[in-house]
Amino acid sequence: MAKNYDALADSVVELVGGKDNVRSVVHCITRLRFNLKDKSAVELDEIKKIPGTMGAQWAGDQLQIIIGQDVDKAYDAICKKYAFQQQKTVNENLDAPKKKFTVGAFMDAITGCIAPIIPVMIACGMLKALLQVLSYAGVLSVDGSTYNVLSVVGDVGFYFLPVIIGYTAAKKFNVNVFIGMALGACLIHPNFTAMINAGDPITLFGLPVYSGYYPSSIFPMILTIAVAAPIEKFINKVIPSSLRYVLVPTLTLMVVAPLELIVLAPLGAYAGSYLAAAIVWLYNATGFIGCAILAAIYPLIIMTGMHTATSPYIFSALATYGYEPLILPTMHISNYNQIAACLAVGLKSKDSTLKQSAFSCALTALIGGVTEPALFGITIPLKTPLYGCMIGGLVGGAVLGLKKVVVYSLPGAGTIFGLPAYIGGGSLSNLMWMGICIVIGMVSTFVATMVLYKPEQK
Known part of the structure; x- marks a missing residue:
């Protein structure tokens, strides 16, 4: 890896067509991502030869230059030397026009809701795994207070997932994030959970409310917030500006919450459980052959970026089957x-x-x-x-x-x-x-x- 990031910055910017050819530049965990005005000005083969780069490729209209784990240093050098505005996210092409609904856009929306929460899910999962190691080793007793308190910490990321997804989905769909969190909290409120556990029929305005188990769920909140987005936008448009601060969140919650409890959350719950069940069925049907083929082609899946689309299934399977x-x-x-x-x-x-x-x-x-x-x-x-x-x-x-x-x-x-x-x-x-x-x-x-x-x- 090159140590002289200023030299790398000069070479990269020159070979992408110069500073004036760059609309914006962002980076992910390993790659510089350029949005350019003129693709024909890029010397792709020469970029691959720059010391410190590990490859370069086009992803649609975006040029991606693979640097590795030191990409942040290369990115900082480029931005400082050429006065580019530094960006914090690379979830979407900043210059791309708004797209119509497609399967790809749908998967991008789901991935955008899930990706931000992965660190906390990893942390909680690792804590639960560590507790198992300590219990097997005899360091902690599963009946002890320390074990159970730490177990609570490990569970929070999963149990309160509707609230967390409510926040990330609201950011993704441009909804008030606190409304998103409140809608998530509706699904796991102790009183609502108690009504479900009691086993008696639940109704809202005379309409049946599905008695589902929503902790650790993902799809119910993504679907709810996706529907809440146009509703909030419409309410915000028709309410006078002097009343928006009070009425927009109130009316949004009053309209969306019943839809969530009666229709959207149950649909999301069914979608998540059926998706997990379908893939587990495929796993059981194909046996070791399916695992062998998937492991063999997994590098190709990563190469195409399709691995990000598996996140909804992974969360659903962990929540449904453990x-x-x-x-x-x-x-x-x-x-x-x-x-x-x-x-x-x-x-x-x-x-x-x-x-x-x-x-x-x-x-x-x-x-x-x-x-x-x-x-x-x-x-x-x-x-x-x-x-x-x-x-x-x-x-x-x-x-x-x-x-x-x-x-x-x-x-x-x-x-x-x-x-x-x-x-x-x-x-x-x-x-x-x-x-x-x-x-x-x-x-x-x-x-x-x-x-x-x-x-x-x-």
Whole structure:
């Protein structure tokens, strides 16, 4: 990785067509993302040769330059040197016109509601996993006060998910965030929960209210806020400005809350449960073959960005079943295979620069769980290491499916620090088999890459 970020900034800006060709530049966890006026001015092949870059590609009209974990330093250097306005988010193309409804836009909306909450879900999941480790080790008793208090802390991210999603969805759909949170709180209010637990019919204005269990749910709130957005906008338009402060939130809540309880939340609950049930059915129907194929093609899924669309299912499965058997375990296998492929390239390559880059990408994936530098900087450009990863995924995924390894909470990035998420089911056997699957996948990937990769073929 280049240490001179000013030099990298100069080279990048020059090769994208100069400062005047840049509409805006943002960055994600590994990539610089440029929105440009003239795409033809970009020298893509030359950008890939800049020291410190790991690749470059077009994603629609957006130019993405892969830097790795030091992308923030490169981004700061570019913004400071060329006086670009620094942005905090990269969830959407800032210059793109508003799009009509499409499946892609729908998935983007769902992902935009879920992505911001992932850190707290990981934190709560890891705390629950740590408590299981401490209880197995005899450090904490499950009947003790300390265990139960910490268990409450671990549960809050899941139990109050409707409130949290109410906030993120409101931001995504441009609704008053506090109205969004209030609508989420309606679904888990103690009195409402007590009425559901009592088992008696619940009605609102004579209409039946579905007696559903909404803690840990996602779709009910996303659907509710999506409907609340045009309602709030309409109310805001027709109410005089002098009365908006009081009447807009009041009327929005009065209109949307009944719709939520009678129609929207039940529809969302059914959608989430059926989605999870469908994928779990597919997992049970295909068995180890499905796991093997998914683990083999997972690098391609990441390459196309389709992995972000799996978040709704993952949350629904964890909430419905208490575990997730397919996406997260195969992702973990795929991540470790990238490490093995990079190690093989680093050991076999005769190019000192490529060696250093391969080992750096392996370390980045191992410690940080960020595989994009490995994927876009090593395995995809060299091709044969990618084939090695797919072979390793096929083998490791098959064992994964045969032993029915599942994950019990969000592991975060697919690194060693995420392995406690596989502790559950009353024993450590699930964790043990996950470790075995990782080793099998890595060994298979390493051997396949050593055989397939020819240093002179790039």
